[in-house]
Amino acid sequence: MSEIMLEIDNVSKIYPGRRSLFGRSQPVTALNGVSLSVNKGESYGLVGESGSGKTTLTRSILHLETPTGGAIRFQGKDLQQLSAPELRRLRARIQIVFQDPYASLNPRMSVHDIVTEPMVIHHGIMGLSHSQRTERAVELLCLVGLAPQHLHRFPHEFSGGQRQRICIARALASGPDLLLLDEPTSALDVSVQAQVLNLLCDLQDRLGLTYFFISHDLAVVRYICDRVALIYRGDIVEQGDCQCIFDTPQTDYAKMLIGAMPEVSV
Ligand code: ADP
Ligand code: MG
Numbered sequence: 001m002s003e004i005m006l007e008i009d010n011v012s013k014i015y016p017g018r019r020s021l022f023g024r025s026q027p028v029t030a031l032n033g034v035s036l037s038v039n040k041g042e043s044y045g046l047v048g049e050s051g052s053g054k055t056t057l058t059r060s061i062l063h064l065e066t067p068t069g070g071a072i073r074f075q076g077k078d079l080q081q082l083s084a085p086e087l088r089r090l091r092a093r094i095q096i097v098f099q100d101p102y103a104s105l106n107p108r109m110s111v112h113d114i115v116t117e118p119m120v121i122h123h124g125i126m127g128l129s130h131s132q133r134t135e136r137a138v139e140l141l142c143l144v145g146l147a148p149q150h151l152h153r154f155p156h157e158f159s160g161g162q163r164q165r166i167c168i169a170r171a172l173a174s175g176p177d178l179l180l181l182d183e184p185t186s187a188l189d190v191s192v193q194a195q196v197l198n199l200l201c202d203l204q205d206r207l208g209l210t211y212f213f214i215s216h217d218l219a220v221v222r223y224i225c226d227r228v229a230l231i232y233r234g235d236i237v238e239q240g241d242c243q244c245i246f247d248t249p250q251t252d253y254a255k256m257l258i259g260a261m262p263e264v265s266v
Contacts, residue, residue: 002039011070032234045225092174099183101163118173161192
């Protein structure tokens, strides 16, 4: 039996209607009783079109959003029940890589400062000195395919693919178990996408990471994920082994998504 890293248990999120000039709009059900579980060491894909609730679920896992119902458990612990010190430790264990490597790096910070920032934030847990942090930053840069001389450069000196590598190095800095990858290659050129996906696969093997991979791109999910859940307007409509779902989709939504996939030449 595989060990469960992350368990989403019947999670709902209803946003109250927004107030506007014309009164209050209808409440929005962003998640409607979502359940799934991610095993240690696997890549779990979450696929759905825009507005289906992917970001809401990701933010809930990061404890940035409070679900209206249900529970989220990380390594068996309910996020809602954690004490403040436990929550701080949890923040080091779950990290995220965002879609846009241009928007997610502060242009005024050097690569050194970007990559060591999580080690400063989690100093209480990691306890690294300044020189140890720099040493670790160099190791992380090498791990993601960059070089030590990149340490004192700034984000504008890098291409999109290199910036995403910096974001990945930053995400790895606190030694996480779980990476939330929110469309990590969607903003990149196709040729660069493959390189970053290969890097992610390689890192997962080397570091034993668990991935929660959010995407609207089924070809990418098929390449990287072991299991997948399809989400439609806040409901999981199908989930299971990636290969099974691609070979024999059960629901109309899955058939539609898979039918719309460009042929991948092998
Ligand atoms: P996705 O990431 O799959 O595009 P989201 O989780 O961003 O989907 O959004 C799901 C639904 O919740 C959408 O209908 C969106 O408009 C709504 N929504 C998201 N955030 C808020 C918010 N802060 N307030 C009200 N509605 C929201
Ligand atoms: Mg989103």
